[in-house]
Amino acid sequence: MNILGLSYMYHDSAACLLRDGEIAAAAAEERFVRIKHSVDFPIRAIRYCLEAGGLAVRDLDAMVFYEKPFLKFERILQTHIAAFPRSRKSFRAFLPMWLSHKLCVPQTIRETTGFAGPVYFADHHYAHAASAFLPSPFERAMVLTMDGTGEWSTLACGVGQGRDLRLDKELRFPHSLGLLYSAVTAHLGFKVNGGEARSWAWPRTASRRSPPSSRSSSACARTAASSST
Numbered sequence: 739m740n741i742l743g744l745s746y747m748y749h750d751s752a753a754c755l756l757r758d759g760e761i762a763a764a765a766a767e768e769r770f771v772r773i774k775h776s777v778d779f780p781i782r783a784i785r786y787c788l789e790a791g792g793l794a795v796r797d798l799d800a801m802v803f804y805e806k807p808f809l810k811f812e813r814i815l816q817t818h819i820a821a822f823p824r825s826r827k828s829f830r831a832f833l834p835m836w837l838s839h840k841l842c843v844p845q846t847i848r849e850t851t852g853f854a855g856p857v858y859f860a861d862h863h864y865a866h867a868a869s870a871f872l873p874s875p876f877e878r879a880m881v882l883t884m885d886g887t888g889e890w891s892t893l894a895c896g897v898g899q900g901r902d903l904r905l906d907k908e909l910r911f912p913h914s915l916g917l918l919y920s921a922v923t924a925h926l927g928f929k930v931n932g933g934e935a936r937s938w939a940w941p942r943t944a945s946r947r948s949p950p951s952s953r954s955s956s957a958c959a960r961t962a963a964s965s966s967t
């Protein structure tokens with residue numbers, strides 16, 4: 739069975755080809771377009787994976803997107819409604835983009851690649867957990883995922899055994915260690931969804947170099963909130 743996993747429209751667009759349960763190829767779009775953290779549809783990464791795996795699009799049994807857009811849309815919509823009218827400007831920016839692109843993943847995949855088979859959607863934290871546990875050398879392990887946001891989860895915990903994976907504990911938005919990390923990153927003057935590694939490394943190099951600039955705490959909170967979309 740040949741399955742192609744995809745991520746795009748957020749940060750670090752990428753593709754990964756699984757052939758009979760084994761990773762045959764994986765690539766980030768930024769390597770081909772030379773744009774760091776590219777969010778574009780990963781057509782070049784897809785081409786690379788298929789070529790490396792010796793397959794054509796018609797040989798794929800399924801494509802899988804890395805999260806569930808409608809659940810994420812629900813979360814963002816509820817967040818904007820709860821913050822109305824302060825969220826009015828952000829709402830006007832996000833709604834057209836979601837309606838025209840982010841809720842149209844299967845159509846985009848079919849139109850761009852010509853794929854006619856099924857398109858599935860993985861729960862975001864299951865995607866993270868599977869990418870860590872399934873290729874690991876462990877038969878049984880506790881699995882912990884932490885990020886800014888997924889659909890509603892921001893942290894998930896469970897157990898992996900063999901080919902099974904179960905996440906039964908979660909922390910839900912707006913509580914998020916990842917968003918706190920992003921807020922600190924923005925406060926240090928680095929870009930959210932890309933600069934986090936720099937904010938991690940910065941204390942080690944602080945004696946030699948200062949961050950680009952500091953921001954006010956309100957600016958940093960806004961930046962972290964916008965990163966959750």
Ligand SMILES: [Fe+2]
Pocket residue numbers: 862866885886887888
């Ligand atoms: Fe994530």
